[in-house]
Amino acid sequence: MESVLFYNTHLHITTWVIAIILFLVALGLSRGQNKKSLNITHMILRLFYVFVFLTGLFLFMKNHAINEMLYGIKLLVGLIVIGMMEMTLVRLKKGKSATVYWIILILALIAVFYIGFKLPLGFHFFS
Structure with missing residues (x-):
């Protein structure tokens, strides 16, 4: 189980x-009238926020020694992305x-x- 979480960048991307x-x-x-479907989708999305955070945290713990600053910044900016996705949906609701x-x-x-693609485990579009 640990190897799946710690070594699998594909799980995080998925x-x-x-x-x-x-x-x-x-x-x-959110543009329609079906609030029940919106609430169900929003709750499933919140579950995936947790999955994204956990898989990213596991990758950070395993690989932060490669470049601590970039991995740390990516973790913080990723949290901002999750927070802004949530705040945007709540405000629209x-x-x-x-x-x-x-x-x-x-x-x-x-x-x-950008930071994810610059990191050693990422795709090297900007090399």
């Missing part, structure tokens, strides 16, 4: 891809403006992908 898809589905549902949260989410998402 969890955040599913989380992004669920976020987009929840965004689509309440019918309030989420412009600031959208801006922070997009900037943090760009930053976390």
